[in-house]
Amino acid sequence: MTLEAVARTAGVSLATASRALSGTTTVREDLRVRVRAAADRLGYIPNAHAQALAGASNNTVGVICHDVSDPYFAAIASGVMRAAAERDLLVMLASTFREPAREVAYVSMLRAQRARAILLIGSGFEDREWERSLHAELDPYTRGGGRVAVVSRHRSLRVDTVLPENREGAAALARALLGLGHRDFAVLTGPPSLTTVADRLAGFREGLAAAGVPLTHVVEGAFTRDGGHAATVELLARGARPTCVFAVTDVMAVGALAAFRAHGLRVPEDVSLAGFDDIPLVRELSPPLTTVALPLTLTGRHAIALALREPHGARSRVQRVAGEVVLRASTMPPALRTDRTL
Incomplete structure (x- = not known):
């Protein structure tokens, strides 16, 4: 039960x-x-084990992420767990599967167990009810001495933050792809309620706009491999003919690559493809994926370090993590493409 x-x-x-x-x-x-x-x-x-942990608050760190099976979250969690092991701390790891209510429930459980720190790994939600509910759990937890740190943008949380530069990284990627000669783009995006999605889409659009290039094709899908596959199928069904497709996460890009192949299209000969995050898998793809590389394991280490530091007055601290554009074989100048088009 x-x-x-x-x-x-x-x-x-x-x-x-x-x-x-x-x-x-x-x-x-x-x-x-x-x-x-x-x-x-x-x-x-x-759970008797959970009850026992309630008396071991100084040794327990709770990590709540969207989906630990996603290589992005797995890499960050790995950094957290390695740093925790060096401090002889026990890590409790939970996946919310991007359900705001489940995230609040897990925070409540960790608070009841008097965890030493709670780390929220992943995008915040553009959801007022979620914000109110999360504040109701975190505010008394922090007032009682609990520590909280988050990875990615959580608009209303006044806690220490490790902030990947999603907007800046996407804008830099847009400039790099423009530099290859592309002028017709499509973006495969995740749910707009996720702040990471909103920031990456906005940054890419801004990078194009600075060069006077509009973004005409945006297709929304789940923030998963299957979501990227489905969004690509929808893009093709619309009859769009971009020379370059940007998926706002590498995992979606993997799904896009499979969809292109299933429809007889080659990357990059027929269409260039780029992602974001630089999860280890994308270097082994054929072709390897152009992406914005984030130091994911280091990001996890930064998060737990912030959570375990002494409070810095009433002000929260923000540690920014820059991304680096890595051009690989999945993108090429459109002038070098074959005569086949989308």
Whole structure:
């Protein structure tokens, strides 16, 4: 039996169920009674390991990311875990699968277990309800001495931040592709509610606009390999004929490469393709992928270092991480293309 089942039976959120069973005093008494009754009826027994961790707050760091199976998050988590091991800290890792409510619930659980620090790895959401709910969990946690650090832009969180320069990196990539001679572009983008998506799309558009080149093709898909594949299929179905396609994440670009091949199109002979992040996989593709390289493992180390430093007054600290454009064989000047077009 799971905590999710208890929450459904009691008619409350996962975060409320977690707080009610952990004894947190911020839960109304009627809700606490309802949750405990549901737990008794379902035979739910709290995880003994998690309860034991509640007494080991100085040794536990919680890491919440969107999807640890994504190589981007796996690389950052690796940096966190290596740095934590050097400090004899235990890391608890959770994936939200880009569900805002699940992220809030996990923060609530880590807060109840008195984790020494909580790291949020990944884009924030353009979602007011998520912002309010997350503040309701993090504010009392930090007031009680808990530490929080985030990776990527979380617009309203007043916490220490490791900030990849997504907007600047995408603009630099646009300039590099313009330098190859491209003037007709398409962008495969993720959900606009993610700040990383918004920043990368805006930066690429700005880089083109500075050269007087409009961006005419934007196709939205899931922030995954399958999302990149589906977005590419939709682009082709629209009859668009860009000379270069930019996927806002390497994982989407991998899906795009597969879709182009399935439709008999060659990269870069028929269409150039670029991504963002420089996950290890893209160097082994055929052809290797042009991308914006971020120091992902180092980013994880930066995040845990910020979280474990002594507070710096009331002001939060921002550590910027620059990306570097890496031109590889997946892009070529359009003048060198074959006569085949999209």
